[in-house]
Amino acid sequence: MSKMLSKIQWMKLLVPIVSVVLGLLCGAIIMVAAGYNPLLAYGSIVQSIFLQPYYTGETIRAMIPLVLSGLAVAFAFRTGLFNIGVEGQLLVGWFASVAAAIVFEGLPKVILLPLCIIAGGAAGGIWGFLPGFLKARFKVHEVISTIMMNYIALYTTSYLIKNFLYTEGERTPTIPSAASLASPTLANLTQGSRLHWGFIVAILAAVAMWFILWKTTRGYELRAVGFSPDASKYAGMNVSRNIILSMTISGIFAGLSGAMEGLGTYQYMMINSTFTGIGFNGIAVALLGLNTPVGVILAGALFAGLQTGGLTMQSVAGVPVELIQIVIALIIFFVGSSYVIKWALLRFSMRGHKN
Structure with missing residues (x-):
């Protein structure tokens, strides 16, 4: 029995590795x-x-926004929920962090920067709370409500920027330096890149997810409700409360992802006519990372590396950047086909055992 469990665990770990290899291989065939x-x-x-x-x-x-978006999806999934609204939660978190920086300009950095980060996380949490409440109170499926709230977030943030925080260039004013995560030291070390201190926030968020889900009583309840709501209710757990809490925490991670973009990468927020795509990529990052904190970080590194390295691929090898998007899509496809990959690995394992 223990050998069988060990084999299943190893197979789960092999699925994302095989998915990446197959995606890269298919991409190579297309290039040839x-x-x-x-x-x-x-x-x-x-x-x-x-x-x-x-x-x-x-x-x-x-990696920073990808990891935080992936954590948002993974946290919800671990508790039996599918948060498709990470993109919307990211946008409201982005707006709230930038708005807080502009409104409270003049405060010292030691106060303003944490305030802006908290504002971004809180806004994302509120945006996650709403579909959680609808799910718990009225049985509205979270996939439907979160998709709809993505569009509400997209057009609401654009409206607010245009009417209250608008400046030339279809965006908000640049945030004050006291609210910025940018670092001249990091920029010098990386020859002028936009790397900022947000990577520390991403690491702390991954640790927080691990601690909440696996080291606290509340985390045990959240996972139990996700595994079996009926059994959890019979055991005396408040299923509705845990659903709301799960979506709220997931939204906080997503809101922090947006705050990192607003306070770190861009230092402002533009009027978006389309989605950023980061929140949707977070779904793929979570799936590839097996919904674990370490896995999400590794998957985020892979996706970020492909996206960034794809720019040099065009200049060095003459390969269009769009081909990298095809490779990423293929990796996601094979992750989604995990049942087929598991079946193939199982058959291969059984054949090797017989021989």
Whole structure:
């Protein structure tokens, strides 16, 4: 029995690895068919990320919102919920953090910066609370409500910027330096990249998710409700309260993701006519990372590396940047086909055992 459990655990770990390998392999086949050199293309990505400080910094910078968005999706999934609204929660968190920085300009950095980060997380939490409440009180499916709230967030933040915080360039004013996560030291170390201190927030968030879910009584309840709401209710747990709490915490992670963009990468918020895509990529990051904090960080690093390194792939190997998006899509496809991969791995394992 223990051997069987061990085999299943190893198989779960192999699925994302096989998915990545298959995605890269299929991408290489497409490159060859289009007349490009896949070894040169992939080699340029690796070389730029690990040997060029600027692209190293940009990769870590791109990881920050991806990891936080992935944690938001993973937290909800671990508690039996599917938060498709990370994109909307990210947008309101972005807006709230920038708005707080502008409104409270003049406060010292030691007060203003934490205040802005908290404002971003709180806004995302409120945006996550609403579909959680609808789910718990009126049985409204969270997938439907969170998708709809993405659009509400997109157009509400654009309206607020246009009417209350507008400046030339279809955006808000730049935040004061006291609210900024940017660091000249990090920029110098990475030859002018936009790397900022938000990576510390991402690491702390991953630790917080692990601690809440696996080291607290409330976390045990949240996971139990996700595993079996009926059994949890029979055991005396408040299912409705835990659903609301789960979506709220998930929203906080997503709101922090937006705050990192507003306070770190851009220092302002633009009027968005379309979604950023970060929140939706967080779903893929969570799936590839097996909904675990460490897995999400590793998956975020992979996606960020492909996105950042794809820029050098075009200049070095002549491969269009769009091909990297195809590779990422293929990896997501194979992650989504995990049942087929598990079946193939099981058959291969059984055949090897017989031999």
